[in-house]
Structures are given as C-alpha cells and as structure tokens.
Amino acid sequence: MTELTEELKMIKESKIFYPNPEKVKKSVAGSIEKFNELLKLSWDNPEKFWNDVARELWWLHPWEKTFEGALPNFRYFIGGITNPAYNMLDRHLEKGANNKLALIWEGENYETKFYTYRMLWAEVNRFANVLKSFGLKKGDRVAIYLPNLAETVIAVLACYRTGIIFNTVFSGFSEQALRDRLIHYEPQVLITADGGYRRGKEIPLKPKADQAIEGINSIQKVVVVKRTNTPVKMVPGRDYWWDELMQKAPIDCPPEPIEANEPGLVFYTSGTTGKPKGVVHSGVAFTVNNYIYAKYHLDLHPEDILWCTADIGWLTMHIWGIVGALANGITTIFYEGAIDYPKPDRFYQIIHKYRVNKLFTAPTAVRMLMRYGERYMEPYDLSCLDVICTVGEPLNPEAWYWMYENLGKEKIYINNTWGQTETAGTPLAGAAWITPMKPGSCGIQFLGAKLEVVDEEGNPVPPETPGNLIMTRPIPMLVRTLWKEHDLYLKSYFRQVPGAYFTNDGAVKDKDGHFWVTGRIDDVINVAGHRLSTMEMESAIIEVEGVAEVAVVGAPDEIKGLVPIAFVTLRQGYEVTQESEEKIRKIAVEKIGKIAEPAKIYFTPVMPKTASGKIMRRLLKELVTKGEVKGDVTSLEDVTTLEKIKEIITER
Known part of the structure; x- marks a missing residue:
C-alpha cells in the first residue's frame, strides 16, 4: 500500500467527541455498558447474538440452526421460514400500529402523499396481487426503473411479499446502461413511469425503457406509473397503467413463506472488468441484519421520522429508507427531486416541515450544502435533528465539523459509516449516542462483524498502518453470489486472501479500534456516492471515432468526493477539437449516465505504460491529484512520458 502521510497525520491527531450522558440514558441501548456487553457477545458468540436478534422478528417456522459454513459459502437461520414484508408491515399492525404514519412522499413540485401502516399494507397487497395476476411466483424476476415515488416503495414491498426477486435500476441511467442490466438479469416484468421530475425538468422514462427493452424476450409485461401524465406509447397486451391494474386488484394477499437463505434482491454494481455485476442478497437475511443495524446506527425509537436522501436505484435507500425504517416501525420519507431545488434551502425546508430527527445522507450532499453557505438554513428550525448518518465515500473532517457545528449546533450525533453493495449494510459504524465520534472515522467493527486491515500477503498490520480491508467472518446480509456468475463471485472477493x-x-485501524477507509484500491471510483467502473467508462469512450486509447482515473472533488478524469490518445490523422471533446462527454452520458461525464479530458499523445503495454493508471492518478509522481516507476517503459503528460495537465 502507498504510504498515506497526510491521512495518517489526520488519523493520529483526530479529536474524540464523547456522547452526551443524557442522550446515552435515553438511547435504545440504555447505557454504554449494556451496548458494550452486546457488542462483546456479538463478537465472541455470534451464533447466540444472531439467534437473539432473529427472535425479535416474526417467523412462520423456526430455524433449525443459526449458522453453518464459512466464507465464501455460508448460511444463516437454516430452515427458518418468514417473509420480509410481513416483518415490515403486518408485524406492526398486530401491535396496533394501524394509524401510525409509515411513509411520507414529497415530489419535487411539492405534491405530497401520506400512508399509514394500514394504508401501505393495503397498497402492497394490491400490487402483490397485480404481479401474481401476470403469472409471477416466488423466484421469478421483476426490474424496477423508477424515481423516488410512493409506488416505488409499494413495488419493492410487493416483491418481498410474494417472494419475487427484484432489482431496482437508477432512473438517471441511460438506455444502454439499463439495457445491459436487463439483458443479464432477464426479468419477466419491468415497472417504470411515464416520466419524472428533476430540477424542474420533465425526465422521460417510458421512451427510454421502450428503447432499452427492444428485443429482450424475457420481458413479457411493463407496468407504467402515471407521474407526469405526458402521452406515451403503450403496447397492447404488454403495457399496463399502474392505477388501472390497482383498481381491479383484491386487497387480500397472504405473505409468501420464504426460507431465510433464498435470494430476494439483485443489485448491479460496477466492477473492475467494466461489466456490471449482479450482487445477490437473501431477502430475509437482509431484513434481519438491517433491522438491528439501523436500530443502533440511528438510535431508532417508535416516534422517529427518518429521511434517507438516497435514490431508490442505490442500495442505500433499501437499507435505511425501506428495510431499516419499516422493520423498526418508524416513519420514512421519500423525496423525488434534487435536495437543492428549486433553491438551496429545499433540504432544510423538508427537515423543518416534517420535523426530521434521523437523517441519512452522503458526504457529497454535505459538501454541496457547505458550498452554499449557512444563510439558506437560517430561516428554518432544525433543532429536531438528533442523528445524522453518512455513507458512500470518505467523509472529510471539514465536512464533519460543518455538520456538527452549523447544521447540528453541536447537539447531534454524527455516524459516518462504511459499507458496500456487497455487504448490504455498514459493518463499520458507530452506535448513535454510544460510540465516541472521531471526525472522518468510519467507526468501529459493528455488531457481529469481524474485519481486519492486512498487508498484501493477508497478514494483519499494526495500528495506524495502511493496508487492505478484509472481512473474516460473514454477517447474514453479506453477498451470497453474483447473478449467474458464481465463479466470478469467488474470483472477485475470495481469491486474494483465502477464507x-x-x-x-484501503483502510487504517487506529489505536482506539476506529477504522478509517481511505478509498478504492481497484479500478472502481465513488462519484458522489455512486460506484462507477473506470473500465466501463473507458469502454464507452473508446467507441468515439478517432480514439485510440483511453484511461480514466478518479480525482478529488470538493463536492462529489471523486470525479472521473479521462486521458485520451487519438489515432494518427485525428486532431484535438472541441467537437471531439464533446463527443467523448456525450457518449459517457449516453452509455452510463450524467454521473459518468468526465470532469476533465486530457488529450495526450502518449500513455505511461509498462514494457508489456499496460497503462499505469496509478501514475496518472498521482499526476492529477498531487501534480507529480512519487510512487514506484521502475515498471515504466519510458519515464519521459510522465513529464509530457504533466505539461499537458499544467497547460490545461
């Protein structure tokens, strides 16, 4: 690992913030001692811990064994039969929560919808019966290509209720990115909308979906939500309006019995090969694990109002906004648009309006709000805020302090967490109002988890030493396989360090047991909390006429954390023009989405390569981040290429 001089200095000098004693007493843990006992039990006797956690939920048939196997092949709650939707809805109704508010939806144009737990249960049952009317059954597949609508939550919960495996696709993805995922996933039903709203503009979704599914024979039915009421083409016998189907659907739909290890959801995430990988999670284990994690991460109480600002196309919203919130019986907010539209005060407006006390957001959003300054928050009463969690990319101390001092007036708990699509939650985090806070830290090894920082050979490194972050014990919600690619699953995650x-x-563990995740060590970058493959971006750009070679690296950005930077070499006979740059930007957006548009494009006649012809991207990354190369260049075929590229960067 490269020595992280600045990061290590920050880690060693980091200040510790201890929780307010009065808040500790009112926490779900009750006391620091009680939580530490629970934490120790979860590490020393994980089978008993998970057995006790699972018993807090409803089961149709008890499990025969809490855990068996080891990484990479493991199972939890073997033989246990339950249903995720039952645990998120029916379980609360049985306790008398019929009229408790479950879901608040607000559109970018200020439209609102409110659902009690009974109302949401009824809508979920109706749509579950809609899916069954298409002939779908447990184990079949549905793809959801929707923005943050109330119908999106209903569709997800209906899939849980019926045991239908689902996948949600970010509505900002292009037709090609959607198509690639659908071809691999092979769903029988696609759920989309006529359109959506983003920054005051109407975003067409049905036309994009029509183009994406052309020739995909697996898709037999398309359900369309009316959001913008813009006329769209409806194919008879294939396309159906959501509201018309719901009017005819009966309200009674018993939950499907599901074994604890059966697949429930598939989420596509970028990988180093450039092709999106379908991460498979158990629906039941996902629910059990995130029920207990959200409870302590956010210190959830029955009266809480949670706003997760993520898009439904990212697993973050499922972890906290749906499963974490509803399994704990609280109220969750779904907001459709940009949090700074039509003015930068929209974010504060929503917190003020609904008295949000638990907030889950991304460091990118925090840095964006910082850029606008404090004047936009002044008209609003934000004293309701109690806990703010972040995830998605490293949280810089400056953003942490801004949240703590300006947004929370030093009366909030900040829980910066670490997790991945593959971990399905955050095994590095703090327990709100229990774990001491360190600005920028990802907290401690959480309940039942076991992580280590190791060297290239897999040996643990001393505290405050950079290394590779590994997980040595599975938690229930950890990835079980990759969709249709089990060999790739083994190769991607378990060949580097056996077991x-x-x-x-990359990560550092400090002397107090806090982890500091420093960033990706492969060819995947986090742009505003969204994992993007540099290989996928390169594959798109190389299609531009005249492009001979391309290398994409991530560079630090004050708002987004990282942004893609493209180095492009043109073929002989092609000149660098404004048009060529526009074509590169355009194809990245068309193939992947706006999030993949390069922040800068450097046209260079040479690339730093090894003798075998491999482009040394880490050297390009050093040039754009530090202005010079200090790393090992012994493998470089021609050292003079670095000076040539440095000149191009400086001139640009």
Missing part, C-alpha cells in the same frame, strides 16, 4: 472477503478498499 476472507476482500473489500478492495
């Missing part, structure tokens, strides 16, 4: 899940993230 351990290799995260591909």
